[in-house]
Amino acid sequence: MLNRSEVARLRRKETSAQTDRTWNYLCTAGGETQATDDFTCKDRVTCQALLGQGICESDITFDGLAGLHQSIVFCTKNTNHAKFIPVNKFTPEHLPKEYRDKDVYDCVERLITLGVILKVGYTSENRPPGYPFSDVAGSDIMKHHRMGSGSVFIPKHRPKGSCCPCQRCRDSPQPSQTWHFIWVSTALHVVFDDLEASQTEVGWQFNDITCRESITWMQGIRLVNFDLKSDRCILECVTHDTDIQDSIHRARSFLRKKERELNEKYLQGTSNGQPGLAVIISHPHGYPKQVSLGTDIRRNHIKDKCPGVEWTEYVYDAPTCRGSSGALVWLLGQMRVGYRDGEITTHTHRGSCGDTTNMSGFGLDWVTQHTSSDGSESTCNLASLHVS
Ligand SMILES: [Zn+2]
Ligand SMILES: [Zn+2]
Structure with a gap:
């Protein structure tokens, strides 16, 4: 592990270098743990593959889980990962005031x-x-x-x-x-x-x-x-x-009971333009599980699926990094279709918008209020859920 002054020296070098900072970061994350005067790429092909994933946010470990802690030191997207909350330290006080509610906290614990x-x-x-x-x-x-x-x-x-x-x-x-x-x-x-x-x-x-x-x-x-x-x-x-x-059963049963009730409670606020709560549980850089909290900034309609159900994607400011790809994006105050056994319905984290916001893949939302949590009111055939 680099000490504080070595990290500071490398950061100064990164800032002054006329080379691609992301490239340096990748090479460093890729196992260059020695504080040397020059950054040597250990695996150009893999680094290029990582850069070539575009907006997506998967990561690569070169050294098992052991090597990944270095990448947080050099993370340029979320400096010091200050906005990520380690799951062991998550408390109700972390929730924004308007969502500081025991049921919301209990749901995040299950997530x-x-x-x-x-x-x-x-x-x-x-x-x-x-x-x-x-x-x-x-x-x-x-x-x-x-x-x-x-x-x-x-x-x-x-x-x-x-x-x-x-x-x-x-x-x-x-x-x-x-x-x-x-x-x-x-x-x-x-x-x-x-x-x-x-x-x-x-x-x-x-x-x-x-x-x-x-x-x-x-x-x-x-x-x-x-x-x-x-x-x-x-x-x-x-x-x-x-x-x-058994643990999964218990957590899912709790969410099934509480999610709909909570979404309906907070739906009015989001219908009036108040941003909803966005929660993401992920492993940035393959690091231990972290909680990210933010708001859903934008909901994009992609296309109608069928009467009462539409494909949507979300933009949010909950922090994410490489390694967060695929994490469930939990949005409070939106009427999402939710889990349907083997079907593609939920929104998962896709990548970075290139600024401070991030985006999900497509998922399904109810267009109108529904009265049945199993979707029986909709005429939509949920058995065929491909976008195209
Ligand atoms: Zn990071
Ligand atoms: Zn077996």
Whole structure:
């Protein structure tokens, strides 16, 4: 770890250098942990791939989770990460006054439980030309991992099959008799297809740097659903740990009961032009889970889905960094369709707008007030949810 004066010296050097500061940042984040006089890029191809992802905010680790803390020191988007709240330190006082409500706090606590980190060990050749990381598709980016964030839920209708599909069980003469499917909503640019899904690990409760070595990783199996335009996918993974499944069940049940009530409570304010609360739980730079709070600055109508339901995207000022891609964007005071088993409905974090604001992928909102939380009032066929 660099000491304070070394960091200050490197920052001065970055400021005075006539070279690309982002490039320096990447090289530094990429493992240049020695305070040397010149920045030497250790992996130009990977750095270029990271820069080439455009607005998207996935990250790459060169050194497992251990190497990533350096990137916060050099983060130029959110200096010192001062606006991120470590999940262990989150209190009701962090909420803006108008949303300082026990129910809101309790919902954010459940969202924290459901937030996960994704470590992707392969980049598929199926990524179309020009798509993020397509330049390194099929190459041995395996020595590094792409990092993103996501949010978990339990599938309602998933036949279990006769044995656990994880690699360990498939290779074992005594496969585990207990296993559970967990589904993860994330961004498509984080996990693009089944090839990438099978090389993805999903980390549960990485809440503190000290628990880095003891995180439970769940193995990715396949993509259940995806949509290119909305930049969303649902990744299926598997765990042997019944406690994880129970925790997810409890958190989702709580949100199901409270979310609608809270959205209706705050809907009037947002209908009158008051900005809604935006909450994002993510792993910036693969760092332990952080809470980001802000407001939804703009809601863009993309297109009507069907009577009563529309595709939208949101712009918000809740802070995000590389590594936040795929995190659930929770918006209070908006009538979102919410989770629908295997369907693409929720808004997940997509990337940076290039200023101080950030944007989601597409998700579904109710256009009008609905009376049923399961959408039965709408005539929309929610079984077919691709944007195009
Ligand atoms: Zn950062
Ligand atoms: Zn297994």
